[in-house]
Amino acid sequence: MQASEQLGILAEIGGDYREAARLHEEGVRSARELDLFTQVSFRLARQGRIALLTGDTVRAAELHEQARRSAAEQAHRPALQFAEIGLALGARRAGDLDEAEARLLPWLDWNRRLGVDIGVALILAQVGYVAELRGDAPLARTLHRDGLAAARRSGDPRALALAFEGLAGAGSAAAGPGDRATAAAELLGTAAELRESLGTPLPAAERQDVDRATARLRARLGDEAFATAFARGRTLSPQARAAELIECPGP
Template sequence: MSSAGEDLTRSETLVDRALADFTTAGDRWGIAAAQSTRATQALLRGDLAALRRSAEDGHALFTELGDRWGQLQTTCPLAALAAITGDYTRAAQPHQDGLHLAEELGFWPDAADRLSGLSRVALLTGGFPRATEPHRRAMALAAEHGYAAGEIHAEIGLALTARREGDFDRAERHLHRTLAWHREVGFGPGPALLLAGQRGDAAAHCPCTTRASPSPVTAAAPRPGNPPAPRSRRPSVARSNAHGQGPRGAGHRDVRG
């Protein structure tokens, strides 16, 4: 199944078809996975009503099934919804829950995303010192596990924090590196997202909107009892820069652990 960020309309059609099949079959896990994907699609569309409905339904089903992987997938859209609507206190909790789940499951790229999410919430509420250290932890964790997009997402946060603190030289250095990476991997929306972040748009502060989210409704998704598929290794931004090669790495990653 195509990822939501690559061909949103086709992804929506496929997920709608999958949801109908899962509903007919009474497959509750499949329904939850489809709703989780629908939540990300709704976020990309800016449909907050659909986002709330799908994220809450998917999260509730995964919780009933005791599927921690599934619960992890729904924390990001739930946090994004809260941030977009200005409920920053509520936005922090899904990221914190997601961080705990990711650490328990050993899904370190997801943990890096949740650290960045927590840092963005701190940034939005004016807690600039509280935003810096988790972003640095997220960047280091992403680099350690070859998750280049996670490094960039964290570095964008460091740039935003530096700008809010008035350290424009440091902000510029971070932004130059992130812009170069987006151009190298050919991720067109990257510069626009950076500008939105500079403007203070809440949606630009969520990991869900800074990378495409492949659908969890795939044959290889870790259904209960099955181990997650192995994550491919990608060259990290830090390692590439250290060798004078410039930023490299895939622009998107698999949401499976």
């Protein structure tokens, strides 16, 4: 059961959603046979993530709600958080930003109290995207910058890439001088290079936020200037760029 979970996660990261769904369904069966009801919750939620990524939003909501109820019955906070974040992701994709935020904020406080930096980074990224989609670019930038600091503390390079992408999204939505858009395009290049260096480029189903920022920046800068900035971003050190953004955030 534990092996199938890790294999399912790897399949999801690689974009092999059919295999991920099969492995997580197998995991739900195994967990139920063993009466490991907390694991039932986690594996149902992982199934929900795959349904969300493959566009089956109704099924995703059903699976995440089943996972939420199972976690609540066990009074298991980490499993409950995992299910609730899945429901928040679905709400954001559906455009219900109020519901997404309402589900995310309690868990942001919880992770901060426990000092779980990777959880803080993930939730701040999602709350930052909520702010961006509402048109509040300054708040989005603040949230993503705080998420970048948490990602840096966590030592997780994929969390660092997510924070760069979030900051690029906030930069793409902000009014102001053209150098802000250029810096945002560079951040997209840095994030892409970081992900590819790990062998985990974003699958198409997870590119919604990056593609939105890319479209805005191409429209603002033009294709050639965007490509130049993106390529320059690929050459920058992620660690140095993170330190610069945290220590000297700018306007």
